[in-house]
Amino acid sequence: EAQLVESGGGLVQPGGSLRLSCAASGLTFTTYAMNWVRQAPGKGLEWVSALSGDGDSTYYADSVKGRFTISRDNSKNTLYLQMNNLRAEDSALYYCATSRESTGYYNFDYWGQGTLVTVSS
Amino acid sequence: DIQMTQSPSSLSASVGDRVTIPCRASQYISTYLNWYQQKPGQAPKVLIFTASNLQSGVPSRFSGSGSGTDFALTISSLQPEDFATYYCQQIYSTPPTFGQGTKVEIK
Numbered sequence: 208e209a210q211l212v213e214s215g216g217g218l219v220q221p222g223g224s225l226r227l228s229c230a231a232s233g234l235t236f237t238t239y240a241m242n243w244v245r246q247a248p249g250k251g252l253e254w255v256s257a258l259s260g261d262g263d264s265t266y267y268a269d270s271v272k273g274r275f276t277i278s279r280d281n282s283k284n285t286l287y288l289q290m291n292n293l294r295a296e297d298s299a300l301y302y303c304a305t306s307r308e309s310t311g312y313y314n315f316d317y318w319g320q321g322t323l324v325t326v327s328s
Numbered sequence: 329d330i331q332m333t334q335s336p337s338s339l340s341a342s343v344g345d346r347v348t349i350p351c352r353a354s355q356y357i358s359t360y361l362n363w364y365q366q367k368p369g370q371a372p373k374v375l376i377f378t379a380s381n382l383q384s385g386v387p388s389r390f391s392g393s394g395s396g397t398d399f400a401l402t403i404s405s406l407q408p409e410d411f412a413t414y415y416c417q418q419i420y421s422t423p424p425t426f427g428q429g430t431k432v433e434i435k
Binding site for chain 2: 251252253254257266268269302310311312313314315316318319320321
């Protein structure tokens with residue numbers, strides 16, 4: 208059974224940076240596109256970013272473009288999200304989610320339990 | 329971006345009821361529509377892919393329908409474990425977008 212474990216969240220001041228990680232196991236990592244999806248407390252789901260299995264293709268929501276960078280290390284089965292110039296509105300629970308590339312990038316079949324990011328002074 | 333609208337944002341139902349949750353897209357999306365269930369404190373879980381295809385392991389009381397701009401998730405006989413929030417998601421174009429969710433509560 209596939210498992211995704213996020214880490215790296217925490218409290219950061221506006222304008223600060225954080226790097227989130229998502230460690231994957233129980234799946235053939237390179238055959239999955241990887242995504243970050245966030246959920247502000249008590250709110251709905253918002254897609255943040257996607258990355259192809261080979262790491263060559265990246266996609267971002269307009270709200271994070273130019274501030275966030277998605278990457279992966281296929282030798283470590285790990286996904287990353289480098290978040291710079293953080294804003295209060297970036298505060299949320301950040302989930303990593305997989306999608307079999309053969310079915311497209313956004314069919315989220317496995318999810319982690321999330322890591323909480325709080326941006327506040 | 330394609331907007332997904334779920335209305336109502338919540339509904340009350342009893343165990344055994346047939347429940348239908350609507351979802352509307354702001355433009356044509358064919359059948360590129362998924363449904364997720366989220367329980368408090370848990371990650372979302374996919375129920376339905378491409379409008380009507382049941383994810384492996386999901387009970388058959390869940391079904392999806394629709395195409396174009398109007399879709400629905402139906403629970404044929406509501407069970408206690410089905411009280412949750414349900415989200416639709418379009419994957420027709422980037423960015424993929426979610427509806428705001430419909431919370432199914434106990435009557």
